Amino acid sequence: MHIYKWDSTLSTHHTNIDQDNHEIIRKAQHLKNLMADGTDQKKIKEAADRLENMIYNHFEQEEMMQLYSHFSNYEAHKKSHARFLKALNRLIHSIRENPCESEHLESLDALIQDQYFNHIKEYEKEAAKFILQRDFYHN
Numbered sequence: 001m002h003i004y005k006w007d008s009t010l011s012t013h014h015t016n017i018d019q020d021n022h023e024i025i026r027k028a029q030h031l032k033n034l035m036a037d038g039t040d041q042k043k044i045k046e047a048a049d050r051l052e053n054m055i056y057n058h059f060e061q062e063e064m065m066q067l068y069s070h071f072s073n074y075e076a077h078k079k080s081h082a083r084f085l086k087a088l089n090r091l092i093h094s095i096r097e098n099p100c101e102s103e104h105l106e107s108l109d110a111l112i113q114d115q116y117f118n119h120i121k122e123y124e125k126e127a128a129k130f131i132l133q134r135d136f137y138h139n
């Protein structure tokens with residue numbers, strides 16, 4: 001089974017953003033392990049809800065930091081969040097409906113390993129760099 005791993009290519013160098021991403025990866029892996037095991041539907045649904053909440057909170061915090069720093073690429077970043085949340089909502093809804101469907105494992109891989117990791121690399125690194133530079137000059 002594929003394991004989600006945080007590595008240095010995902011580092012944004014922003015402590016809070018990196019901590020959130022570690023936690024999102026940990027929660028996604030926990031959900032995946034429970035789904036692969038497939039015995040406890042209640043636990044699968046709870047893990048899916050926790051992952052969804054964590055990602056919502058992370059995006060909200062990040063957008064607030066970006067607004068506060070007058071981040072120049074805020075609109076594009078927000079649109080990337082919206083695209084991701086649409087895919088996340090679809091999958092979480094489907095997991096709630098049928099927690100033991102084996103196709104969810106591949107969908108979660110695509111969502112985390114491809115879409116989320118790409119979001120970090122393409123958008124969060126850029127935003128974190130801007131926020132850190134802004135904090136450096138304004139504090």
Ligand SMILES: [Fe+2]
Binds near residue numbers: 077081119123
């Ligand atoms: Fe983001």
